[in-house]
Amino acid sequence: MSVGLLFDSTRCIGCGACSAACKEANGLPLPIEEHTTAYTWTVVENVGGVNVRRLCFHCDQPTCVSVCPVAALQKTPEGPVVYAADRCIGCRYCIMACPFGVPKYQWDRPIPVVGKCILCAGRVAQGLPTACAAVCPTGATLFGDRDTLLHQARARLAAGPDTYVDHVYGVTEAGGTALLVLSGVPFEKLGMKTDVPRQPLPLLTWQVLSKIPSFVGVWATFLFGVHWITKRREEVSAYEAQREHER
C-alpha cells in the first residue's frame, strides 16, 4: 500500500492549522512564513479568493530522488519522499530540478540543509496520518491509501461537475504523485504548474545515463583501434623511408 493526501481546495477555509501542526510535528522553528521555505514546509495561500495548500507532491518517480548525487533523497515504499540531511552536500540540484519547485534551502545558514515536506514519514511508519491531515477541521486534507483517495476524488468530480474543474491534479503530473488536488477554478489560476510533463522526468536523464557502460566499451575500442592503425602506419612509413635511404 502506498499512502497519499487528497487536498480539496473547495473545502479549505484557510485556517492554517495544517501549517502549525506541521511545524510542531517536524520540530520546525516558528514563525509560519507566507510561502514555503526550508523552515516552513507547508502553507495555505489565498489565491484570488481560493485557499490552496503548498507542499511536496511526493511523486511516484521523484525527480529530486533521481538527481541527488549522494542519494540523500529517497522514496520510501510507503510513499513519502524523505531526506537524509547528514548525507546532503548542498549541490541544490534537487531545488533546480523539481518540476513543482518544492525543495527549499537554508540560504541564511553557514551549515545549510534542504527543507521540504516529508509526508510525516515517521508518523506514517507508525500507522498514523500526517499531522496536517490529522488536524484539518473541514476534511480539506485527507490522508489515506493513494488509490482509495483517487477513487474518492473521482467520485467528488462525478457528483459535482459544476463545483470542480474536471481534473485530479497529481494523477498524471510528472507521471503521478501521492498528493492529489481538486479545485473549483483552473489549476493555473491557483499558481500550480500546468506545464509539468506527463511522464516521469527521471527517464529523460536515465535514457542517457543507462547507455554509458556500452558507450565506454565501444568508444575505448574505437580509440585504441585508431591509435593502433595510425601508429602502424607511422612505423611502416618510417621503415619505408629507411629502406629508401639505404638504397
Added chain:
Amino acid sequence: MSTAVAVRRMARHVGFWEAVFAVIVLLFAGVTVLRFTQGLGAVTNLSDKFPWGLWIGFDVLCGVGLAAGAFTLTAIVHIFNLHRFEPIVRPTVLTGFLGYLMVIIGLLFDLGQPWRIWHALVFWNPHSVMFEVAWCVMLYTAILALEFSPVVFEGLRLERPRRIMRSVATPLVIIGVILSTLHQSSLGSLYLIVPSKLHPLWYTPLLPYLFLISAIGAGIGMTILESYLSERAFGRRLEMDLLEPLARGMVVALGVYGLVRVIVIWKNGAVAMLLHPGYEARMFLLEMLVGVVLPVGLLLIERVRTNPTGLVVAAVFAVLGFVMNRLNVSVTGMEGAAGVQYVPSWMEVTVSLGLVALGFALFAVAVRYLPIFPEPGHGE
C-alpha cells in the same frame, strides 16, 4: 637621486596587472571569509527560485568546457599520432589541469557543505547525472595530473618515473578522452531533466551532444588564445603552422554545432520566436552571432586564418560565444520559468574573477619553474 629613480622604476615594474591581481586577491579573501561564516545567502543573489547561478554557470560549466583543449590535443597527438602538434600539448594540458583545479575550488564555494564533497564517492546514485559528473571530474583531474607529471619529473630530473609515465601515456590519454566525452556531454545532460524550465531556444534532448561538440570548438579556441597570451607574456612566437590547422578543426566543430542548433529550434518551433525577438531570443541571436557566425565566418577566409591577429580575434569570439551559451543555458534560459531575474552579486563575480586570476598566476609560476615550452631552436 639614482636610488629614487631605481625605486620609481621598481614601482613602475609592479605593473597594472599585478595591481589588479592584488586587489582581486584581497577581495577574494574577504568574500571567502564571509561565504563560510555567513552562508550562501549573505554573499550570493541565489534563492529558492534561482538556486544555481554564476558559480555553476561560469566556474563549473565554462571552466570544464574551456579546458576541453587538453583532451582534444592529447587525442590528436597520442591517438591520431599527429606528433607535429606535440609542442603545444604541454601548455594545453597545464591549462586543462589548472582549469579543473579552479572548477573544484569553485565547487567548494558553491556547495552548501563542501567538506562533504567526498560523499559522492561513498553514497552512490547511478541515476544522477551529477553523480556521474562528480566521478568523471575527479578521475579526469587525476588523469590530467598524471599526464602533466612527466613535465614535473623532467624539471626535477627524475628519469625513472618519467620513463614509467611515458610508457603508460597512451592508455592514460584513452581513459582521459573517454572521461572527457562523458562529463563534457553530461554537463548538458544536467539540464535534460528540466524540460518545463529551460527555454525552448536552449532545451533539446540533444543537449549532451551540443555541450560536447561546443566544448571541443571552444577548447581549441582556448588553446589558440593561450598560445597568444604566452607569446605576449613569455616572449614566445605564435606557432601559426600548428594553430592554423587547429583553427580549421574549430571551424568544423562550431559549424556542425551551429547547424544542429538551427535544426533543433527549427524542429521544436522555437524559431518563430526569433521573428519578434524578446529577451531570450535576443540573447540567443547574440550568442549565435558571437559564438558561431563570427568565428566560423572569419576562419573560413584563408587570409584571416593565416594571420595571427585574425586567428586570435576569431578564437576570442569562439570563447566568448561559448561562455555566453553556458550562461544562457544556466541563467537566461532558466529565468522565465523561475519568474525572477538573476544578476550575480559583486561577491559572486569576485570569486569567479579570483579563480580566473589564480589560474593565470599558477600558469605563470609553472612556466617559470617547469619546462612547459620547448626550448627555442630545439625543434625535432
